[in-house]
Amino acid sequence: MSLFEVKNITVAFGGVKALNDVSFGVDKGEIFTIIGPNGAGKSTLFNVISRIYEPSKGEIYFENQNISKTKPHNISKLGIARTFQNLELFENATVLQNLLLGRHIYKKTNILSEVFFTPSARKQEHEYRLKVEEVIDFLDLQHYRDTLINGLPYGVRKNVELARALCTDPKLLLLDEPSSGLTNEETIDLGFWIKDIQSLLGITIIMIEHDMSFVNKVSDRILALNYGKILASGLPEEIKNNADVKQAYMGE
Amino acid sequence: MRFIFKTKYSQDINIAKHNGDRFWYSLLILIMVVLPLVLDDFYLGEISYICILSIAGIGLMILSGYTGLASLGHAAFLGVGAYTHAFLLTNGIPFYASIPVVIIVSFLVGAAIGIPILRLTGMYLAIATLALGFIAEHVFIKWEHFTGGNRGLPVPQPEFLGMSFYDSVFFYYVCLVFLIAAMFAAINILRSPTGRAFVAIRDSEIAAQSLGVNLGLYKALSFAISGAFTGLAGALLAHYIGYLAPDIFNIFLSLTLLLLIVVGGMGSLHGTVFGAIFVGFLPQLIAICRDYLPSSIGSQPGLEPMLFGLILVFFILYEPLGIYGRWMKIKLFFELFPTYKRQTFKKQKVFTKSDRV
Numbered sequence: 016m017s018l019f020e021v022k023n024i025t026v027a028f029g030g031v032k033a034l035n036d037v038s039f040g041v042d043k044g045e046i047f048t049i050i051g052p053n054g055a056g057k058s059t060l061f062n063v064i065s066r067i068y069e070p071s072k073g074e075i076y077f078e079n080q081n082i083s084k085t086k087p088h089n090i091s092k093l094g095i096a097r098t099f100q101n102l103e104l105f106e107n108a109t110v111l112q113n114l115l116l117g118r119h120i121y122k123k124t125n126i127l128s129e130v131f132f133t134p135s136a137r138k139q140e141h142e143y144r145l146k147v148e149e150v151i152d153f154l155d156l157q158h159y160r161d162t163l164i165n166g167l168p169y170g171v172r173k174n175v176e177l178a179r180a181l182c183t184d185p186k187l188l189l190l191d192e193p194s195s196g197l198t199n200e201e202t203i204d205l206g207f208w209i210k211d212i213q214s215l216l217g218i219t220i221i222m223i224e225h226d227m228s229f230v231n232k233v234s235d236r237i238l239a240l241n242y243g244k245i246l247a248s249g250l251p252e253e254i255k256n257n258a259d260v261k262q263a264y265m266g267e
Numbered sequence: 268m269r270f271i272f273k274t275k276y277s278q279d280i281n282i283a284k285h286n287g288d289r290f291w292y293s294l295l296i297l298i299m300v301v302l303p304l305v306l307d308d309f310y311l312g313e314i315s316y317i318c319i320l321s322i323a324g325i326g327l328m329i330l331s332g333y334t335g336l337a338s339l340g341h342a343a344f345l346g347v348g349a350y351t352h353a354f355l356l357t358n359g360i361p362f363y364a365s366i367p368v369v370i371i372v373s374f375l376v377g378a379a380i381g382i383p384i385l386r387l388t389g390m391y392l393a394i395a396t397l398a399l400g401f402i403a404e405h406v407f408i409k410w411e412h413f414t415g416g417n418r419g420l421p422v423p424q425p426e427f428l429g430m431s432f433y434d435s436v437f438f439y440y441v442c443l444v445f446l447i448a449a450m451f452a453a454i455n456i457l458r459s460p461t462g463r464a465f466v467a468i469r470d471s472e473i474a475a476q477s478l479g480v481n482l483g484l485y486k487a488l489s490f491a492i493s494g495a496f497t498g499l500a501g502a503l504l505a506h507y508i509g510y511l512a513p514d515i516f517n518i519f520l521s522l523t524l525l526l527l528i529v530v531g532g533m534g535s536l537h538g539t540v541f542g543a544i545f546v547g548f549l550p551q552l553i554a555i556c557r558d559y560l561p562s563s564i565g566s567q568p569g570l571e572p573m574l575f576g577l578i579l580v581f582f583i584l585y586e587p588l589g590i591y592g593r594w595m596k597i598k599l600f601f602e603l604f605p606t607y608k609r610q611t612f613k614k615q616k617v618f619t620k621s622d623r624v
Contacts, residue, residue, distance in 0.1 A: 065477055091479040103474035105467050107534065111279070115460075116467050120479035122460045126488065129459035130452045136459050137280060143460075144276045183478065 017076075018043040018219055019187055024073035026059055026243075033059040034070070035243040041187075046213055046220045048230050050254075051240035052263060057223045058100055060240075061189050065090055065097055077187065092120045094186035098176045098193065100223075110159045110167070110175050114150060117182025118143040147182055154178045154208065170201045181212070188212065190222040194229050202229055209233050231255065239263070269602075282454055299443055303436045311439045312507075317540075317547040318442035319503045322449045324527045324539035326496030329453060331525075332534040333462065334489040335469030336385065337393040340400025341524045344494045346407055346516035348373050348501025350414050353422045353511055362427040366502060373498020374491045381490025385483065400521050407513035419512040422505045432506050442503055449496060453536055456492065465489050497524075519572065526579050532589025541590040549575070 017040030026034040034056045041047045049057050062068045064075060066087040074083045077093055085093070096117075105113050121143070124136045151157055154174055164172060173193065180188055193209070194202045210233060212218050224230045230237065230251070237254040239246040241263045247254055254260055271278070271285055283289045303311060327341050351372050355365040384395050407414045414420055424432040432438050456462045464485050467475035476482055505511060523546055531542025553574060557565040564570070586593055600607045 067473065067476075086481075087476050088479050088481045091477060097477055099474065103471040103477075105470035105474065107470055108463075108466050112463055112466065116463050116475070116478050116480075119460055119464060119467075124459060126456075126461060126492070129461050130455055132455040132459065136455075137277075140280050140459070141276055144279075179478070 017041055018078060019221070020076040021060075021064075022074045022076065024060070024063060024070050024075070026056070026063055026068055027071045032243050034063070036073075037240070037243070037245055038073075039238055039245070039248060041219060041221055043219055044213065044217060045235045046209065046222065046233055048222045048224050048234035048237045049240060050224060050227070050230060050237060050260075051246070054242075055240040056243040057240055058191060059243075061097065061191055061223065064095070064189060091183050091185070094184075095189065096180035096183045096185035096187070097189035098173075098180050098191055100191040100195070102172050102176055104164045104172055104176055104179070106165045107163065109161050109163055110156060111147065111161060113164060113175055113179050114147045114182050115140075115143050117150075117179045118146060120183060146184070150178045150181045153181070153211070169196050170198065173197060173201075177208070181216070181218075185218060188218050188220045190220060190224075192223050192225065194224060194226050202226065205229075206233050280458065282451075282458075296447070303439060308435045311435045313547060313551075315435070315439045315442040315503075316507055317543045318439075318446040319500050319507060320524075320527060320543035320547055321446050321540050322503070323497045323500035323524055324531065324543050325449050325453045325536065326493040326498075326500065327524050328528050328531075328534075328536065328539050329456070329465065329496065330489055330493035332528055332538070333457065333469060334465040334486065336486065336489065337389075338396040338493070338521075339393050339518075339525065340396040340398070340403065340521050341493075341497055342516040342518070342520035343400050343403030344373055344377065344497035345501035345504055345520065346403055346513075347376050347494070348498030349422075349505035349508075349511055349516070350407065350420065350501075351498070352502035352505050353420050354413055356423040356425060357420070362425055366499070369498050369502045370495050373501070374495040376498075377491035377494020378487050380494075381487040382483070385486040385490060397518070397521075400516075400518055404513055404516055407516060414511070414513065417513065419510055421510050422508070424506065424509070438506065441506075445499065445503060449499065450536065453496070457536075461485070461488065522572075522575065526575055528589075529579055530582050530589055532591030533587070535589075535591045537594070538589050538591040541594070545590065549578075 019041040020038075021040075022038050024034050024037045025032060037056075037060065049060065051057050059068060063070050066082075066085060070083065074081055076082065077095060080093070082090065082093065105116065122139070124133075124139055128136050151160065154177065156171075156174065156178055159167060159171060159175070164175065167175070173196065177190070177193065180190075190209075194205055197205060206229060209220060209222070213220060222234070224234075234251055236249065237251055238248040239254055239257070239260045241259075246259045246263055247257045249257075269285065269287065273279065278284070283292065302314070306314070323341070323345060326344065327338060330336050330338055330341075348369050352365055352369045355368060356362070360368070380399060384392065384399070387395050408416055410416075411418075427441075430437040432441075457465075464475065464480045467478065467480055468482060468485055468489075472482060475485075508515065527542035527546045528539065529542070530545050531538030531540070550571065553571055557570070559565075582589060588595070
């Protein structure tokens with residue numbers, strides 16, 4: 016049984032079917048990449064998984080549990096974290112505050128203990144911070160702890176968003192175009208980090224990506240989408256030589 | 268420039284970040300405590316009023332400055348607090364028991380109003396809260412058993428700790444203590460997970476949700492907490508005014524609170540105090556200016572609201588970070604002298620967001 020399974024998902028916006036009967040499974044510990052031309056329905060798929068969009072048909076299973084009816088704010092409690100295509104950071108807060116928000120699902124204090132900032136509230140802050148510091152060390156963010164997000168360069172922001180997702184201690188990580196807008200060097204670093212997240216932290220990754228050399232380097236399996244339908248899925252080598260995929264990208 | 272060498276996580280959690288903070292804030296409190304020795308009753312009354320405005324400002328700041336939800340009807344909560352307090356005192360409940368009840372009642376009223384109203388966003392929320400202000404005013408008029416209607420409701424001034432609220436020095440200390448307590452409560456909320464969740468909602472709802480923040484719950488909580496602070500301010504305001512009438516809690520008072528947080532500086536608790544000082548002394552300033560203006564302008568009845576509006580517009584255009592923002596710039600100028608660059612505070616608009624997620 017797969018860790019994560021999508022079964023016959025269809026999403027329709029009026030007459031347009033953004034996703035049409037899409038099914039696939041992701042095994043534990045895998046790096047699973049979704050590719051496809053613009054408008055193929057990749058981001059829609061992510062938004063269905065994080066329950067921002069309601070699918071018209073189909074189910075999603077995570078650890079054998081049907082999450083198609085779970086409330087959007089409870090998805091991260093199950094262990095699914097995500098990043099966004101166009102950064103969604105908390106711009107007027109520091110890096111540290113952004114990362115601490117990643118620990119929000121572990122909140123145990125109530126509003127009264129927070130108003131008086133009881134020792135338990137202080138202890139919780141320390142516990143949050145320990146995990147956050149681990150992630151900061153992992154992703155080399157030491158220099159930026161107290162910097163406001165809107166004063167950071169783009170590459171670092173991308174990194175902070177990845178860090179924030181890692182702070183939730185996820186089992187499954189959804190990365191929406193992690194390498195877009197990064198320099199060559201940053202992309203290489205990102206490749207190492209993604210591999211490390213897989214091997215050292217044991218997190219399963221589903222990733223949307225356009226940079227094919229990057230995709231081939233890090234992914235275990237690839238799924239190609241076009242016009243909301245699955246074109247092909249398989250190992251990187253198979254996808255590279257698949258006639259349908261070639262046609263969708265290059266025509267003929 | 269000050270560099271803080273951090274060796275403990277507590278240094279990021281503590282309220283005072285370094286000894287300089289401790290020194291200056293202690294000095295400020297000390298000055299506030301000895302102030303009655305220097306000032307006469309009139310100015311003490313004014314400063315008490317500024318303390319009350321600050322507490323109400325903290326309430327609105329948490330809602331608008333930190334959670335990013337507009338409210339144009341916050342006078343309603345001042346009214347709820349004031350009438351509840353006066354009603355309880357009239358029925359013989361002592362002051363120390365009445366205040367917690369007021370806080371709880373305003374909290375619950377905030378939650379009850381917040382849950383339906385917060386399905387709206389942006390402009391529509393502003394209109395809905397505006398309507399809330401008008402509805403509250405009418406409730407205060409019609410619910411005569413509770414509020415005395417248009418006849419008004421005298422506020423009893425009971426003895427508390429053997430002192431009378433008629434004594435302006437005593438009342439000043441009461442307001443000061445409540446302001447300090449409210450400040451600490453607000454700081455504590457903002458440095459704990461709930462406060463961070465508020466900021467998260469302000470900056471990106473979708474990311475907050477994906478990190479496990481229950482949007483509906485936290486927005487309602489923000490409204491309720493905001494209501495509680497403002498209700499407390501209302502209770503003190505009842506003592507200050509002495510006689511409650513529904514038309515005190517009108518749209519103009521709501522706009523004064525809005526002016527307070529915008530002028531003080533959105534998203535800073537310092538700003539509430541700066542804003543309260545500004546808003547508290549502005550009417551006196553206008554009254555003084557009237558004497559020097561030609562009578563065709565000086566005796567116009569609408570001068571005050573017009574100036575309030577004008578100031579609001581000028582601040583939004585030229586100093587969106589308010590007085591506190593200006594203070595930060597001045598401070599940085601001296602810290603970095605002579606290498607200060609004006610560009611430091613220029614807002615970057617490089618990364619435009621699309622509505623795609």
